[in-house]
Amino acid sequence: MTMIGPDGLARCPWGVSAPDYIAYHDDEWGRPVRDDRGLYERLCLEAFQSGLSWLTILRKRPGFRRAFDDFVPEKVAAYGPADVERLLADASIVRNRRKIEAAIANARASLDLPDGLAALVWKYADPGAPAPKTVAEVPAITPGSKALAKELKGHGFRHLGPTTVYALMQACGLVDDHLVKCHRRGAYIAD
Secondary structure, X not given: OOEEOOOOOEEOHHHHOOHHHHHHHHHOOOOXXXXXXXXXXXXXXXXXXXXXXXXXXXXXXXXXXXXXXXXXXXXXXXXXHHXXXXXXXXXXXXXXXXXXXXXXXXXXXXXXXXXXXXXXXXXXXXXOOOOOOOHHXXXXXXXXXHHHHHHHHHOOOOOOOHHHHHHHHHXXXXXXXXXXXXXXXXXXXXX
């Protein structure tokens, strides 16, 4: 079931659970991201979120963007051990060595993709996925997220399981998991 926000609009329940979520829910979550840099950023942020609240990542996103050179894959791919130590000392981000090293490895892997990250990821778009009526109907893993996670891993990507990959698919518009009565359901079909 949706929840009514302070402006009277029906939203997915998580979209009104904290003030920071309203703008993210309404303006970003589910909007198609079709460029390599944008997908690389979301891929990194979803991986950093693993085990944490998305709200933590959302609030630290400006720090992540500054620390990771706005997630330009060419810049992050060139990071070395000194950059890892710099990032581990940066309180404006989540300081987890495995996740930081994965972000660097994933930048390198994305640059090695012959057709780019967007082309690979968008092969798994599922515009015909069932429209969820309740949060309980929103899956955590799908056959598409399993297949995409496996393909990414085969290309050298790290720290991206099917649950993290499905969160990426939701956030970047590969599926529309806004609930049926949410005012954003179907909003990005023309994008």
